[in-house]
Amino acid sequence: MEPTVTISARHVVKAFGQGSSSIRALDDVSVDIRRGEFFTLLGPSGCGKTTLLRLIAGFEAPTAGEILLDGADITRLPPNRRPVNTVFQSYALFPHLTVAENIGFGLRMQRRPAAEVKATTERMLALVKLDTLAGRRTSQLSGGQQQRVALARALAPAPKVLLLDEPLSALDLKLRKEMQIELKRLQMETGITFIFVTHDQEEALTMSDRIGVMSNGQLQQVGTPREIYTTPMNRFVAGFIGETNFLAGTAGPGAVVLQGGARVVAEHDRTGAVTLAIRPEQVRIVPAGEDGAIPARVRDLVYFGTTRIII
Amino acid sequence: MAERGFDVARLPGFASIAIAAFLALYVPILTLVLYSFNAGNSVALWQGFSLHWYGDAWNNDAVKSAAVRSLVIATCASAIATTVATMAALGTTRRRAFRGQTLIYVAINQPLMVPEIVTAVALLIVFGIVKTWTGYQGLGYLILAHSAFCVPFAYLPIRARLEGMDLSLETAAADLYATPWQAFRRVTLPLLAPGIVAGAMLAFVISLDDVVITEFVKSGGQDTLPTYMLGQMRRAITPEVNAISTALLALTVLLLTAFFLLTRKRE
Numbered sequence: 001m002e003p004t005v006t007i008s009a010r011h012v013v014k015a016f017g018q019g020s021s022s023i024r025a026l027d028d029v030s031v032d033i034r035r036g037e038f039f040t041l042l043g044p045s046g047c048g049k050t051t052l053l054r055l056i057a058g059f060e061a062p063t064a065g066e067i068l069l070d071g072a073d074i075t076r077l078p079p080n081r082r083p084v085n086t087v088f089q090s091y092a093l094f095p096h097l098t099v100a101e102n103i104g105f106g107l108r109m110q111r112r113p114a115a116e117v118k119a120t121t122e123r124m125l126a127l128v129k130l131d132t133l134a135g136r137r138t139s140q141l142s143g144g145q146q147q148r149v150a151l152a153r154a155l156a157p158a159p160k161v162l163l164l165d166e167p168l169s170a171l172d173l174k175l176r177k178e179m180q181i182e183l184k185r186l187q188m189e190t191g192i193t194f195i196f197v198t199h200d201q202e203e204a205l206t207m208s209d210r211i212g213v214m215s216n217g218q219l220q221q222v223g224t225p226r227e228i229y230t231t232p233m234n235r236f237v238a239g240f241i242g243e244t245n246f247l248a249g250t251a252g253p254g255a256v257v258l259q260g261g262a263r264v265v266a267e268h269d270r271t272g273a274v275t276l277a278i279r280p281e282q283v284r285i286v287p288a289g290e291d292g293a294i295p296a297r298v299r300d301l302v303y304f305g306t307t308r309i310i311i
Numbered sequence: 312m313a314e315r316g317f318d319v320a321r322l323p324g325f326a327s328i329a330i331a332a333f334l335a336l337y338v339p340i341l342t343l344v345l346y347s348f349n350a351g352n353s354v355a356l357w358q359g360f361s362l363h364w365y366g367d368a369w370n371n372d373a374v375k376s377a378a379v380r381s382l383v384i385a386t387c388a389s390a391i392a393t394t395v396a397t398m399a400a401l402g403t404t405r406r407r408a409f410r411g412q413t414l415i416y417v418a419i420n421q422p423l424m425v426p427e428i429v430t431a432v433a434l435l436i437v438f439g440i441v442k443t444w445t446g447y448q449g450l451g452y453l454i455l456a457h458s459a460f461c462v463p464f465a466y467l468p469i470r471a472r473l474e475g476m477d478l479s480l481e482t483a484a485a486d487l488y489a490t491p492w493q494a495f496r497r498v499t500l501p502l503l504a505p506g507i508v509a510g511a512m513l514a515f516v517i518s519l520d521d522v523v524i525t526e527f528v529k530s531g532g533q534d535t536l537p538t539y540m541l542g543q544m545r546r547a548i549t550p551e552v553n554a555i556s557t558a559l560l561a562l563t564v565l566l567l568t569a570f571f572l573l574t575r576k577r578e
């Protein structure tokens with residue numbers, strides 16, 4: 001097996017309910033997640049992202065298939081014996097403990113020496129810039145601060161893998177942008193493998209090393225943001241990521257003939273009926289009759305406020 | 312003006328009914344408290360202020376031993392009932408739903424629904440049999456009986472607290488390397504503590520003022536404060552009974568106030 005793989009899911013199935021009323025939240029999912037990468041699970045609501053995370057964390061056991069960590073089978077291991085920590089969507093901070101006690105919780109449960117707990121807690125507080133709030137109760141913190149505590153708490157025991165289930169969805173846009181950058185920084189500084197769940201495609205594209213696109217309990221495609229965006233494997237991925245126009249046509253040598261008779265030059269290896277996916281930024285508006293142009297009509301103009309700047 | 316919603320406070324006669332209800336509740340209690348300070352030995356004729364009935368009660372050995380017995384029983388019974396109730400609450404909320412769960416729920420709360428006199432007679436008969444078998448005559452019967460009927464009073468606040476608790480906290484503890492026992496000890500129990508204390512205090516108060524079951528179950532010479540007072544009423548009533556009642560009332564009010572403060576505070 002390849003040495004750089006940290007988490008490996010093999011033919012994982014998770015069914016809820018029994019008999020005819022059962023639903024397959026995960027339907028034969030196999031994926032290798034590499035050590036130290038920022039891996040994002042992206043997909044519409046209900047596609048099984050949370051379920052996959054819960055299986056990796058050990059909160060639930062798969063119906064079939066297995067999960068490996070560094071090559072060892074952890075499928076039946078309880079969550080407290082997996083070097084995998086979770087940042088919960090609701091944060092799940094302990095309300096009866098202070099910020100510092102929350103962050104030190106994992107280390108204390110592992111019975112690490114008090115001096116180490118203290119030192120690591122302080123390091124984590126500095127890492128997420130909460131030094132001044134160490135003694136506060138978590139109920140006295142803002143949403144963004146709670147988010148940081150949840151992050152520090154999960155990072156403190158230095159897990160091999162950090163699972164993040166839509167950690168930013170409760171934050172407002174500005175804070176969200178800040179935390180995206182912060183998360184990326186933390187991941188690079190700690191070198192820990194991050195598995196990040198979101199249904200925000202922009203978030204996925206900007207933050208990830210690789211993305212796994214899911215729908216209906218299946219992984220549709222795994223690849224770098226660029227691969228996912230420029231060479232989507234199927235119509236679902238093409239439609240889910242970015243804006244796309246689908247045009248039906250017939251494949252011919254070096255081109256696709258659209259239903260209206262127009263001919264679009266395209267390199268491909270298909271024959272027969274195909275669907276052409278075109279990104280809006282690939283479209284250039286030119287005078288009619290120019291070479292390679294297809295006739296179209298401008299129906300409406302929508303003002304978008306700003307243009308996006310990609311850093 | 313916009314149409315108002317239904318408001319009971321605007322019904323005719325609402326205020327007078329409310330006042331009548333409060334009078335019916337509190338005038339007798341105020342009278343009782345007042346006459347505990349009566350200098351004379353009538354519970355109806357005011358003859359000046361005095362604390363001597365409190366002194367009399369305090370120096371009365373029968374009152375003292377009944378008071379001690381009441382406190383011993385209430386302490387033991389509330390401790391047992393709270394332990395049982397905590398386990399029952401965990402069993403009915405922290406496990407997967409199982410068949411017969413509603414039945415268990417009803418069974419735990421049985422003392423709230425079965426008339427107390429029925430339980431009293433039943434206990435009298437069963438304990439009678441056990442007494443002749445074992446020859447044991449001690450306070451154990453009373454403690455056991457009180458524990459049993461106090462369970463639901465301890466159970467309800469504990470269960471309410473458990474149900475209101477965010478389950479993801481326990482999941483988070485497990486995620487952070489806590490064994491199931493550590494998760495219970497470090498997360499569930501501290502968060503449950505106000506519920507447990509509230510349940511214990513409620514059970515304590517309920518045990519303290521029980522008459523019916525105690526009257527049936529007690530052996531000779533095992534009077535608690537309430538049954539002692541009941542005995543006194545059969546003879547001449549003196550303000551001594553008022554004094555004892557007032558002291559009990561003060562203790563109960565104290566505990567219940569603490570109970571409300573505890574259940575209300577913290578989120």
Ligand SMILES: Nc1ncnc2c1ncn2[C@@H]1O[C@H](COP(=O)(O)OP(=O)(O)OP(=O)(O)O)[C@@H](O)[C@H]1O
Binds near residue numbers: 043199
């Ligand atoms: N405990 C459960 N019992 C029954 N069905 C469940 C359970 N957990 C999840 N499911 C079902 O499994 C499917 C996948 O759920 P999951 O929570 O993994 O989706 P998700 O991708 O995380 O969605 P979202 O973006 O809305 O969080 C859903 O159809 C859901 O209804």
Ligand SMILES: [Mg+2]
Binds near residue numbers: 049050051165
């Ligand atoms: Mg989810």
